[in-house]
Amino acid sequence: MRKKAALLLASACLVGAVAFMVLSAPQPFNGVLPPGYQPDVANGKVMYDAGGCISCHKPDKGQGDASLPSGGAPLPTPIGVFYPPNITGDKPSGIGDWSDGQFVNAMMAGVSPDGQHYFPAFPFTSYARMKITDVLDLKAYLMSLKNVDASSHKTTSLFGAPLLRRGLGLWKRLNFERSGFVPDKTQTPEIIRGAYLVAGPGHCNECHTPRNISMGLDFSRHLAGGPHPEGKGKVPSLRGLKERKRFSSVDDLNSALRFGEILGYEDMSSGGMGDVQTNMSKLPETDSKAIAAYLFSLK
Amino acid sequence: MMISKFMKTVAVFGAVAFITTGVAQADGHLGKIKERQAAMKEVGAGMKVIVGTAKGEMAFDAAAIHKAGMQIKTNLEKASPLFPEGTGEDAGVENRAMPEIWLDTEGFAAAMKKAIAAADNMAGVQKQADLMPALGQLGAGCKGCHEKFRTPKK
Numbered sequence: 001m002r003k004k005a006a007l008l009l010a011s012a013c014l015v016g017a018v019a020f021m022v023l024s025a026p027q028p029f030n031g032v033l034p035p036g037y038q039p040d041v042a043n044g045k046v047m048y049d050a051g052g053c054i055s056c057h058k059p060d061k062g063q064g065d066a067s068l069p070s071g072g073a074p075l076p077t078p079i080g081v082f083y084p085p086n087i088t089g090d091k092p093s094g095i096g097d098w099s100d101g102q103f104v105n106a107m108m109a110g111v112s113p114d115g116q117h118y119f120p121a122f123p124f125t126s127y128a129r130m131k132i133t134d135v136l137d138l139k140a141y142l143m144s145l146k147n148v149d150a151s152s153h154k155t156t157s158l159f160g161a162p163l164l165r166r167g168l169g170l171w172k173r174l175n176f177e178r179s180g181f182v183p184d185k186t187q188t189p190e191i192i193r194g195a196y197l198v199a200g201p202g203h204c205n206e207c208h209t210p211r212n213i214s215m216g217l218d219f220s221r222h223l224a225g226g227p228h229p230e231g232k233g234k235v236p237s238l239r240g241l242k243e244r245k246r247f248s249s250v251d252d253l254n255s256a257l258r259f260g261e262i263l264g265y266e267d268m269s270s271g272g273m274g275d276v277q278t279n280m281s282k283l284p285e286t287d288s289k290a291i292a293a294y295l296f297s298l299k
Numbered sequence: 300m301m302i303s304k305f306m307k308t309v310a311v312f313g314a315v316a317f318i319t320t321g322v323a324q325a326d327g328h329l330g331k332i333k334e335r336q337a338a339m340k341e342v343g344a345g346m347k348v349i350v351g352t353a354k355g356e357m358a359f360d361a362a363a364i365h366k367a368g369m370q371i372k373t374n375l376e377k378a379s380p381l382f383p384e385g386t387g388e389d390a391g392v393e394n395r396a397m398p399e400i401w402l403d404t405e406g407f408a409a410a411m412k413k414a415i416a417a418a419d420n421m422a423g424v425q426k427q428a429d430l431m432p433a434l435g436q437l438g439a440g441c442k443g444c445h446e447k448f449r450t451p452k453k
Contacts, residue, residue: 035428232388233395261445262438264350266343267452270395274446 022077024169026117029109030178033100044141046287047134051127052202052279056084057158057270063153068145070094072153074123076230080158082121088151093151096143103139104132110172117168120175125217126203127266128180134201175216187297189298194294197287200221207235207272228271235271247296254292258285330387332394335381338374344440345370349421353434359427368422371437375415382407388450395450407448412438 005251047154057069064070071086089096095103102113110117110124118124129136158164181200183192198204205217210226212218223239240246247253260268268277278290348367353355387396400407415438422431 013385082350180430228451233453235451259438263353264434264438264441265345269442269445270449273451274442 002121017246020166022165023173024117026111026115026169027172028111029101029105031041031104031108032149033136034133037133039133039137039140041137041144042142043134044137044139044144046283047130047138047201048141049279049282050197050287051138052276053087053202055275055279056256057087059148059150059153061279062234064148065146068148068154069142070148071149072150072155074154077121078229078231079119079164079236080156082119082156082158083154084122085155086153088145088148088150089144090147090149093149093153094147096147097138100136100139104135107135108132109178110168112175117165117172119165119168120171121184122214123203123206126200126206127178128176128178129200130194131181131200138201171214171216188293190290191294191297192288194290194292197291198294202291204238208238224293230272233271236267240296242296250292250296253296254285254289255287257281257292323449328383328390329392331381331383332386332390332392335378336394338381341374342371342378344439345374345418345419349430349434350439353430356362359430361425362429364424366422368418370422372415372418372422375411375418379408379411379415393453395452397448397450400448403447408443410440410444410447414444416440 016289054069056073056075058066058073059068059070060073063072069087071084072089074085075084077084084263086094088094091097098106098113105111106113107124107127108130109128110120110122112118155187181196184195185192187195205219205223207229208223208225209217209219210221210224211229223238225235225239228235241253248294255263256265256268257277257280259265259281260274268274280291283291304333345367348363352359352364357363382396383401384401386394387398387400388394414437416438417433421433421437424430
């Protein structure tokens, strides 16, 4: 009897483990790379600034050129401190060895070149909505930057990371939407462009859309603000900016995005928004205005 | 018996003294938070005049810009020493001072100093053409401090 129970328990564990391994297995990007694509480096820079890559991938204080994304600055999160990696073209400390496929896989499927899940502190959940050509242009831009050997920079080591990492496969099943950006064709091209920049490269949802109990984004409260993901205070809602008279016009909001507190716009600096705003000030005016037009249209 | 009575008295006095100084200090802290918030409100009012002029909502008036610049400068100077340790977010009155102010006191002092110098520079603006560059410097002063030392709105 006892033997039988033990056998039953063992097989239940085995079934559980197999189910875990199957359900959590990394799923690579399932789209197709455009053959013979010639990347547009200038557009890659727009994607780089829209994404604000430098905000997280900057080096730590005193660790070399702060304008290059060589990684290593601490990024505190509720599950531990991350040290985002070097994304310059250096080999092997950066991504110089990566193929286009590996880069797309990282950005759009959240899977690393060695087949591991990335933690969604790296917002692939948003980048999955990007156009594949925009992702390839971004890679070309990163490769055009000066290579930085960052082998001495800190890297992430989290307690229990291998199992946690694998477990992210389950989280992805629940919360990772791979269907890409779906434009609202009833809107103007400018608003559609703004919606794309916000939902995809800009990854605004990651902070401005609140999360549900499984830490997935709750799109029933799309861009409605919520608790700050790094702890203290709140992230403001981006809905009803017009109705609440937060900004007087699209131009007013555009000017807030481009200049922030430099033009006296209150509350555009704290909680990490200062960096975001600095990056947006580097966008072409048409793009920051598209973002403003889209946000201003949200009731 | 006598000793223990004496000890009791000491203990009671001690406790009373401890509590009153605690209250007094908390009172002083709360007062400082209120004072610096009032000063920053004045800074904001000064900014309104300058930004309004920069956006063309008000005509350029060197005297008004001077007044606004000085208002910002003196109030920043007033606020600077009003951040003693223990007046952060947990001080019992709503405020947005981050712990980094006391983890990086030099950085905080330098950021304040930069903003004060920018306000001084603004107060000296005589013509329209100099307004935007001065505002760029002053606004960067606001941003420089707020992005590192101020929590998001609650």
